[in-house]
Amino acid sequence: MRDDLGEAYLGKADPIDDRIGARLAELRSQHGWSLGELAERSGVSRSTLSRAERAETSPTAALLNRLCHVYGRTMSQLLSEVETAPVPLVRATEQQVWEDRASGFVRRSVSPPHAGLRGELVEGRLTPGADIAYDRPPVPGLEQHLWLLEGVLEVTVGETDHRVEAGDCLRMRVFGPTRFRGTGPGEARYLLAVVRP
Structure with missing residues (x-):
């Protein structure tokens, strides 16, 4: 349900x-x-x-x-904010992984957690056929740089569609809706650099 x-x-x-x-x-x-x-x-x-x-x-x-x-x-x-004390170095085995099982999305917080910093790195993985739509950014004007490491990803920013392939980097400043679709046949894996305005 x-x-x-x-x-x-x-x-x-x-x-x-x-x-x-x-x-x-x-x-x-x-x-x-x-x-x-x-x-x-x-x-x-x-x-x-x-x-x-x-x-x-x-x-x-x-x-x-x-x-x-x-x-x-x-x-x-x-x-x-749900982690314990902030640290300057976080080992790969200690990076927090969160999974949205319903959509086939896995998110790894690569950067050491610290609420006071403006930039962060996130690894994302989408299974083939995964489709995630956000109706608004968490923070208006959020700057994102998506570097696709593996697979193919369809990204919609506002009204503009982008086909992103392995090695491509998409830069966006987000004020409205976005959508990420794993078009397969394999998993799409990317690094997302996020900078708050």
């Missing part, structure tokens, strides 16, 4: 989902918003928000993107 943003219902929450849920509840509380107010600001149903905060679901990338937009932070910032 899935709802309006396609989060997957879980029997038992992953520890990262527990920490994300707690952080989302904390952010809403810091802003003094009820679930209803957050639902109006984000366009996400109250029941979906409640389940995400209680870690009864594993939130999708689209859901987290909408909430990051409302709270004015990137997804990496949100995920870094």
